[in-house]
Amino acid sequence: EAGVTQFPSHSVIEKGQTVTLRCDPISGHDNLYWYRRVMGKEIKFLLHFVKESKQDESGMPNNRFLAERTGGTYSTLKVQPAELEDSGVYFCASSRPGRGTNEKLFFGSGTQLSVL
């Protein structure tokens, strides 16, 4: 079974530019999450998809961030325009259909975003 795939693995952009991150979840995993880790801080929740529907986007920092999951397969996270404070590692995670208090997440290797 292929794992969660993210690309690019690294992205260096200038302030004001646009960046799009992609995540391919494990096949059959309806739940897809985006998390972000800023240096030294905890991994913070950004949003949650169930198939193509956004279930919870309470963690999205502001309207410069746009996530999509067309067709309920892969997801993209676009940052436009990027600001310095957007730098960090963006993780995608997926989990099997259904959801409860025993949900186990499978993570991608993350995208290291550096905004200069």
Added chain:
Amino acid sequence: QKEVEQNSGPLSVPEGAIASLNCTYSDRGSQSFFWYRQYSGKSPELIMFIYSNGDKEDGRFTAQLNKASQYVSLLIRDSQPSDSATYLCAVIGFTGGFKTIFGAGTRLFVKA
């Protein structure tokens, strides 16, 4: 107050020793507790989960849960250099709609 708190470390232990990693959480209604291991530059990987008070053992790993004290721990027996990683405590509870909430992680170094 952070929802999930961990000592950032680094925690350094000699090879063969017991490594003890601790975590406290603020939501008393939390239901499930997880330990993820993250090697440098890699993705977090689930290694243990526990739902009930007490101990749960899996090989060299033991997770301990005390809901009254809102405390979770991970013991690693016979620590190996390959155990050197960041260990993330994670909690699922009613607050925040069953999202997995992570601590900042504890860095563990096992010295050969």
